[in-house]
Amino acid sequence: MMEYIDAFVKAFMGTLNWTWKSMLFEVPWYTNFFWGIVLISLVIWGLEIVFPWRKEQAIFRKDFWLDAFYMFFNFVVFAIIISGFYKILELFFADLGLTMQSFQVVDLSAFPMWAQLVIFFVVLDFVQWFTHILLHKFKVLWQFHKIHHSVKEMGFAAHMRYHWMENVLYKPLKVFGLMLLGGFEPGQAYIVHFVAIAIGHFNHSNIKITYGPLKYIFNNPVMHLYHHAYVLPEGKYGVNFGISLSIWDYIFRTTYIPEDSGKIELGFEGDEEIPKTFWKQSVYGFGKYGRK
Numbered sequence: 130m131m132e133y134i135d136a137f138v139k140a141f142m143g144t145l146n147w148t149w150k151s152m153l154f155e156v157p158w159y160t161n162f163f164w165g166i167v168l169i170s171l172v173i174w175g176l177e178i179v180f181p182w183r184k185e186q187a188i189f190r191k192d193f194w195l196d197a198f199y200m201f202f203n204f205v206v207f208a209i210i211i212s213g214f215y216k217i218l219e220l221f222f223a224d225l226g227l228t229m230q231s232f233q234v235v236d237l238s239a240f241p242m243w244a245q246l247v248i249f250f251v252v253l254d255f256v257q258w259f260t261h262i263l264l265h266k267f268k269v270l271w272q273f274h275k276i277h278h279s280v281k282e283m284g285f286a287a288h289m290r291y292h293w294m295e296n297v298l299y300k301p302l303k304v305f306g307l308m309l310l311g312g313f314e315p316g317q318a319y320i321v322h323f324v325a326i327a328i329g330h331f332n333h334s335n336i337k338i339t340y341g342p343l344k345y346i347f348n349n350p351v352m353h354l355y356h357h358a359y360v361l362p363e364g365k366y367g368v369n370f371g372i373s374l375s376i377w378d379y380i381f382r383t384t385y386i387p388e389d390s391g392k393i394e395l396g397f398e399g400d401e402e403i404p405k406t407f408w409k410q411s412v413y414g415f416g417k418y419g420r421k
Contacts, residue, residue, distance in 0.1 A: 133217050140216035144209045160319045166204055166326060173285040173330040182337035182350065182391045186282055190335070196286035198407055207293050215300065235310050242317075250321045250373070252310060253303060257372045260302050262383075265367035270298065272414035279403040279410075281395050283354060288326075288333040293411060328373040337391060348375045351389045359394040361385070 150156050151163040178188055237245040264274040273292040280287040332353040339349050348371040356369040368385035371378050378384045404410050 133220060136216045136220050137213035141209065141213040144212035148205060148209060162319070162322075163205060165323050166200065169323070169327050169330055170200065170285060173327070173334050173336075177285060177335045180336055182335050186284075186335055190282040190284045192280065192282070192290075193284065193286060195407060196280075196284070196290045199291070200286055200289035202407070203289055203291065203293065203296065207296055211296065211300075218301075237310050246317060246321060249310060249317060250324065253321065254325070254373045255377060256302050256305070257299065258370055258374070258377045260299055261370045261372060262367070264295065264298070265370070275397065275400070275403060276410050276413060278357060278395075278397050279400050280357060281400075283333055283335060283350075283357065283395060285330040285334040288329045292414060294414060325373050332373075337389070339389070344375060345379055346374060346376050348373055351391070352378075352384070352386055354391060354393065354395075355385055355387070357395045359396045359398075359400075 147156065148163060151161045154161070154164070235248070237248060240248065264270045273294040275292075277287075277291040277295075280290060328348065332348050332350055334350055336350055339351050340347055344352065348369075352369050352371070352375055356367065358368075361368060362385055365385070368383055369375075369378055370383055375384070404413060
């Protein structure tokens, strides 16, 4: 038991210390998660201001500051809080004889760097696409995902508005995806993570672009806006589930882009029941909230 407690404390304090050093610019720039998110956010927000798709939408749109708070909570505060629990799980599985190499099917070290990054990116994106479908398909998971879909005006920071329970679901499945791959370095994970954050910010932004023929590969703001549409095709529990890539939606026929004006109602039936504050949203999905 003491081994688990020590591991929890070391992981928690290690993540806290790393975050503090990041804020003080005392870690390599390509692993500086804190300021990396800030820089990406400012760049995408700047593009929103200069090239707005919905020109009537305010620069500080509805719930802008709530979403900004979510950004730092989910990517900084919660990452520190949960780090100790993930370390305990790692030790638990190690005691069962399971390690990151136990399910390895591909050794990335055999490929050139660019190929390693592409494979890493594609595998993780598919895992997240599949997880995203689960969040919509199963009611118990949808209760938590409703928080993300409570956005009524779309902007880059809406990417960050999601219930902390989504981290609990996404992270283990992403780790399993990593377990299928071997031979990659931590630095590569940071690169892929920053790229994914930038694409996610852009797909939620108030910018209109579809990439031409590349729309069949990469997700885009027009496509993702309809993922948040209040009115969905009859019989559908969701459309356009792509995270960074759209190819999975085209392969599995879950696309829906009827037009591209950008002027559609967002949300879902009953979204008026969603609490308006972060703290009440953070407990939504449990107890009486979960039964709605």
